[in-house]
Amino acid sequence: MIDQLHSLEPSNPEQHQRRLSRRALLRGMLTIGLAVPVTGGLLSACSAPAPAAAPTALAAATQAVPTIAAAAAKVAPTVAAVATQVAPTIAAVATQAAPVVAAVATQVAPVVSGGAKLQVSILGKEMTRDEVVAGLKSEGEVNVANWTYTANKGGNPAPYDMMAIEEPYYVEAKSNGVTQDIFPSDLMKNWEPVDKRFKRDKQSVAFQSTAFTVVVHTTDWIKDWKDLADPRLKGKITMPEVGDITNGGHLIGAAWAMGKDYKKPDDMKAVVDFFVNQVKPNAIKVTSDSAEMQRLLRSGAAQAVMFWNSLARLEQLSGQPGTDKTMYTLPPAGAPVINGYMWIPKAAQHPLLAQLFLNWRISSDGLIPTDKWPSAPGAGPMKWQEDKGAWSEIFEGVLYAEQEKDVPAWFAQDYKRFYPPFSDYDKLKAVDWDYYAANEKEWQDAESKGLGL
DSSP states (O other), rough: OOOOOOOOOOOOOOSSSOOHHHHHHHHTTTTTTOOOOHHHHHHHHHHHHHHHHHHHHHHHHHHHHHHHHHHHHHHHHHHHHHHSSSSHHHHHHHHHHHHHHHHHHHHHHHHHHSSSEEEGGGGGEOOOOHHHHHHHHHHEEEEESSSSSOOOTTSSOOOEEEEEEEHHHHHHHHHHTTOOOOOSSSOGGTTTTTTTTEEEETTTSSSSSSSSSSEESSOSSOOOGGGGGOOOGGTTTTEOOOOOOOOOOOOOHHHTTTTTTTTHHHHHHHHHHHIIIIIGGGGEEEOOHHHHHHHHHHSOOOOOEETTTHHHHHHHOOOOOTTTTEEEOOOOOOOOOOOEEEETTTSSSSSHHHHHHHHHSHHHHHSSOOSSSSTTTTTOOOGGGGGHHHHHHHHHOSSSSSGGSSSSSSGGHHHHSOOOOOOGGGGGGGOOOOHHHHHHHHHHHHHHHTTOO
């Protein structure tokens, strides 16, 4: 429901509608968010004795699925209008929302049982079990959104309770004063084991660890961004649309490949000139539509696309014709890691449920898709073994070493092929996102002007 993901082609090529990816879905929900209702059964579970609470809450969550589907039905027209390249699929919304409700239900009772007070930093106080239950009753739902966020500076309540977006957007939001401390909190026990490299201050935590922009290709010779200027690729590549973090990541990656320093203006001018004068002549299309990139790669019309590393494993694991050679090569100079982070904006209306949602999302149950995730409203479990490509799009790496044991056995070999092990995370290259936030508009404006966009 909240990951930075990309448009998926259907497993069955004869289907006329594409599945709605979580990224495209939530881009479409930009102005309204997605509300996950909290049922009376959930709140009753919070008040019940701890030993019996989890099953009761889980049953209540199952009953909540129709409510989620109804909410999704109201959302679908907006999604269709904004993300026109993706057909609205209510089942996709419910599939992703249902495990959230179920997970929150199973968490709450154990967390708030007993007589001890719980520390809740976001509210600046300790709370008893009864106070937490009362707070949950008052809140009623949690609104989660991703992709982007424009702060309301007029003092009105925040439109979302939880943001799940790429790290640089969090940095930008913090600089605008719309983030807040949310840790320590006894409602977020799963925060503690997360590796320190995936925590930002006391305000934000990653829900991905291995997402980066790179050149995805079908050749046996492309090594990094410099190769995009090779005349063999004339009319055989795509470039990303200028303006967002996907393109920003490619600018930084290309700077490293060219031996440039992205913190030096003259160096970045040379990088922009490289894309405008040497890469653009090879481009068949400027696009950030991953479904279009998939079609071009599968047909052979394109041999390289500038996108996210997840596209390579999605294609290879899809089992579709023309995907067996799709790959990426990690550039010798490194690729910029651009993980998704979660944070709660100031004046969020449902802070307690937002913390419980975050706590679930960074747990193994929330991070690694399992058969606890239903395939459709009221339906049986998702058969992920039959759709490994979609599974690999949702899962973007573990947050600490111990979580690797929770990768399902049926995906173990693919995990070794397509994901760096936690022990190799130091090889992934970080970016100074504060510097990026202050300078990226200048780079992207210059590229847009040079490309005539």
